[in-house]
Amino acid sequence: MKTCGTTKLLHSIPQILKLADSLSLAVQSVRYSRGTFIFENSQPAPHRSFAEEIAYLNSFFKNGSGYLLGDPKFPNRNWHIYVAVGDSQPAVNPTAAVNLEMCMTGLDREKAAVFFKNSGCDGEMTKKSGINQIIPSHEICDFEFDPCGYSMNAIEGAAYSTVHVTPEDGFSYASYEAMGLDMGSIGLNPLVKRVLKCFEPGQFSVAVTCPGGGLLEDVWSGDVEGYMCESGVLQPLAGGGCVVYWCFTAKERAEMLCTPAKLVMQCCKEVAEEEAEVGGGVAAFSCVGSF
Numbered sequence: 001m002k003t004c005g006t007t008k009l010l011h012s013i014p015q016i017l018k019l020a021d022s023l024s025l026a027v028q029s030v031r032y033s034r035g036t037f038i039f040e041n042s043q044p045a046p047h048r049s050f051a052e053e054i055a056y057l058n059s060f061f062k063n064g065s066g067y068l069l070g071d072p073k074f075p076n077r078n079w080h081i082y083v084a085v086g087d088s089q090p091a092v093n094p095t096a097a098v099n100l101e102m103c104m105t106g107l108d109r110e111k112a113a114v115f116f117k118n119s120g121c122d123g124e125m126t127k128k129s130g131i132n133q134i135i136p137s138h139e140i141c142d143f144e145f146d147p148c149g150y151s152m153n154a155i156e157g158a159a160y161s162t163v164h165v166t167p168e169d170g171f172s173y174a175s176y177e178a179m180g181l182d183m184g185s186i187g188l189n190p191l192v193k194r195v196l197k198c199f200e201p202g203q204f205s206v207a208v209t210c211p212g213g214g215l216l217e218d219v220w221s222g223d224v225e226g227y228m229c230e231s232g233v234l235q236p237l238a239g240g241g242c243v244v245y246w247c248f249t250a251k252e253r254a255e256m257l258c259t260p261a262k263l264v265m266q267c268c269k270e271v272a273e274e275e276a277e278v279g280g281g282v283a284a285f286s287c288v289g290s291f
């Protein structure tokens with residue numbers, strides 16, 4: 001997942017392919033994803049638009065498909081996902097292949113303050129924020145930016161998790177991604193709750209990518225205490241599997257911002273069920289495939 005900032009993430013592809021080739025490893029599957037950029041016009045090539053990102057990815061991979069998911073009511077909360085399949089298909093462990101991605105904005109100010117160097121907790125952002133408690137068994141390699149900001153990557157066997165935080169008021173943002181976890185024992189709901197506790201965002205999105213659609217009902221109820229689900233989209237992906245994308249707003253902030261239109265909320269579960277009824281899962285808003 002590309003997070004905040006102007007990193008040219010896709011420029012890592014040639015190097016990754018070169019390293020894979022040196023180990024005689026072939027591409028089995030490709031996935032690139034991101035939310036809507038807060039400062040889209042500040043992004044460098046090849047991230048100036050989703051179309052440009054797809055064109056760049058297609059220059060390396062065959063049979064790629066791009067999906068834009070979201071609700072037209074919230075144009076700044078879209079989910080962009082690109083998938084491609086290689087010539088050899090992976091043997092998938094369905095549970096371990098569940099991927100969780102969260103984008104959080106409007107972080108609670110006290111929670112965000114932890115990610116400033118001058119907050120008196122130098123070297124302790126991981127502990128003070130509670131990030132070390134999200135998956136306590138993960139071995140964390142963290143980095144504290146000066147004067148503020150935080151990134152960490154964590155591993156445990158074949159599983160990984162990663163967190164990136166921009167704490168500045170007005171455009172605060174945190175991202176969380178995890179894959180390779182035993183979701184059956186960890187549980188998506190408790191995991192999402194632990195992530196939210198670190199940041200208490202005003203809004204957040206959850207994207208869950210699964211190798212098979214049925215699995216989702218087992219791992220995620222879509223209910224998050226204190227938050228209102230504003231939209232939910234279920235999208236089957238080329239090559240198999242699907243992604244489900246939900247957007248939430250904190251209830252107390254949603255009430256403060258409340259307009260009559262904002263009150264017309266649908267539970268994400270209902271949305272997913274309705275979508276399934278009309279055609280096995282269709283994105284509420286998608287431009288798919290033929291980029």
Ligand SMILES: C[S@@+](CC[C@H](N)C(=O)[O-])C[C@H]1O[C@@H](n2cnc3c(N)ncnc32)[C@H](O)[C@@H]1O
Pocket residue numbers: 003004005006007145146147148149150151164165166167168
């Ligand atoms: C968590 S980092 C993420 C950087 C991101 N991977 C990128 O594309 O640059 C972003 C936060 O670190 C802060 N920061 C401080 N020094 C920075 C630097 N040299 N590069 C990027 N972000 C920096 C930003 O103000 C922001 O709060």
